[in-house]
Amino acid sequence: MEKLSYQTLEKLGYDGYLLKEAPERVLQFGEGNFLRAFVDYFIDVLNEKTGFNSKVVLCQPIAPGLADMINEQEGLYTLFLRGFENGRKVNDKRVISCVSRCLNPYSEYETVLACAENPDLRFIACNTTEAGITYDPSCQFTDVPADSYPGKLTQFLYRRFEKFGKEAGKGFVILSCELIDNNGKELEKCVLSYAKQWNLGDEFLNWIKAENIFCSTLVDRIVTGYPRNEAAAICEELGYQDNIIDTGEVFGFWVIEGPDSLKKELPFEEAGLPVIICGDHKPYKQRKVRILNGAHTSFVLGAYLAGQDIVRNCMDDEVICGFMNKTIYDEIIPTLTLPEEELKSFAASVTERFKNPFIDHALLAISLNSTSKWKARVMPSLKGYVEKNHALPGCITASFAFYIAFYHGTSLTEDGMTAVRPAGDTYTVKDDKQILQFFYDHKDEDAAALTHSVCTNTEFWGEDLTAIAGFEKAVSGYLKDIEEKGAYAVMKECL
Structure with a gap:
């Protein structure tokens, strides 16, 4: 059985939505089941319904990860959203095609930092678990990479600042999905602490505050991940081998705390998606x-x-x-x-x-x-x-x-x-x-x-x-x- 790829889908006559080429406008720290069944699903639907036209480049936050498996399938994977909705049993299938590639920062960190020089990049999404948003003063600017996620993000933002610091509108919209209170604000505090600890300068500190929007968000979807017991039968039915099948419940809800201007940049409402952008997520x-x-x-x-x-x-x-x-x-x-x-x-x-x-x-x-x-x-x-x-x-x-x-x-x-x-x-x-x-x-x-x-x-x-x-x-x-x-x-x- 052939592995999932664009060529495999073409051979099988797949007629669902696919986006093969688009600029990488989203960087995502986290390549696990949750983000792929939640954020990447929403972006995939945005691409289809609104012409959002964005690829997502993934960065695995810890050393052992899924980068190789994701890249072997050209970023493609099959997502099943299953459950009970409006009184009926639902089992929806979708091939997600918004992911371009997955990077391993522990073997190719310069490639990760190079993404900061991409003028099209605008959004950063992350879910590095509740323990991910922590300030560890032992992290150094010269670490390749910094051990903590906020440390890595500060290094990434500094590369962006060096390249585009003089241009307005080149900062990021940062969508924090970790399960802690005020996740976006806590992440911003950590980043500012590193910028000060590493003496990166007042100009950079001011750029972080003025040009970047750290959004606190509420995420809600139970993601059941790779269906180990069903995988062989599912692949047989699909007609291709997919080693990173993902599963989750049909229900999904995302609240993003941010300015009204984000509604135009992220047209979730236009796509009919259960995502709310508002001034207070609490x-x-x-x-x-x-x-x-x-x-x-x-x-x-x-x-x-x-x-x-x-x-x-x-x-x-x-x-x-x-x-x-x-x-x-x-x-x-x-x-x-x-x-x-x-x-x-x-x-x-x-x-x-x-x-x-x-x-x-x-x-x-x-x-x-x-x-x-x-x-x-x-x-x-x-x-x-x-x-x-x-x-x-x-x-x-x-x-x-x-x-x-x-x-x-x-x-x-x-x-x-x-x-x-x-x-x-x-x-x-x-x-x-x-x-x-x-x-x-x-x-x-x-x-x-x-x-x-x-x-x-x-x-x-x-x-x-x-x-x-x-x-x-x-x-x-x-x-x-x-x-x-x-x-x-x-x-x-x-x-």
Whole structure:
């Protein structure tokens, strides 16, 4: 079977959209599954629908990477977006042709820097993981390349400045996709720190600030990557060998914080793509964290104790799905600031995403580090609801009891804390060591005492949760009911 290439597609009579030649207007730090199923997909559609006419040159951020595999296929790969949409099963296939090549900075860094001298280059996209945007003072300007991503970016920007520093409009629009708060602004801070540390001059510092736009963004798409178990059968059906097939869910949403002028430069709206360019991405981030992530965190622990293992199956259970929906629509949405219809539309998409027949999303995988997740994703909705209604949200309060019950283990091991489900099977609770040690130390307490210990642990929550009127008593009552009747019965009673 021939490897995927433009010639192979021509031989097979492929009649889908392809863009073989175009200027490289986008540099992308990151060649992994997520960016190829998200940013590169959107750019590919922009090329087709609006004549954006841009190739993306990829730069792998760490030494072992996909550069060789990508270049062997001339930048081409097949993307499958699969899921549940508008009540029907979807499996969309697209050959992505916006990628020109992939560079390895550890063997060809001068080639990477030479891209800065390309007058057509305008956009830089990146996703170097949460750990990628860090300022490491040990990085030096003379390193080939700098170890940190912001260090590499500073070196790249300096080469651009040397070539085009006297020309207005030759800076970059930088689209940071890392999963940290204010990702673009944090990246800009790191770059400015390197520019100062390396004594690159005030003129360069001013150019960074005046000619470059560091956009904070919110990204939202579950990307499942290379379908290892299905790859051989997929390639057989495609008629060509594709070693970098990518898969993700149908849902995708991108919010870019930037000036209105970007809407003309990046015509996502014209292409009908789910990308918003606005002055403040935070309300959309709050919507995602509170509704999507908050829904996960508030129901999965109870659902697992009730005998479920996979998110999709929970959506087929009237009680569990009903509990989740009541949490979202009655207790979370009323605490948010975006228009209600927009919030409800997003909530409806969440239920469809959770039903995705192509993703076996394990509840235990979601349970990882639930302490910090509950604090970040659910606690703001609890406090917002109490502040607005002067009453407790029943489902959210019950979810805190599910959290305590889930963490009620029997023994500590290297892997985590061993606990037992009502059905008798064991599972492992995974969280920070000091958190697991705390629960182990309190494992012999009754429902009331354990609830008090957890609620008053200010190291977990940053505050004493017993200060919320009635919360401790309600959680203790739910926890006692979970022990006596089971999590499923508690969910049912919440409805």
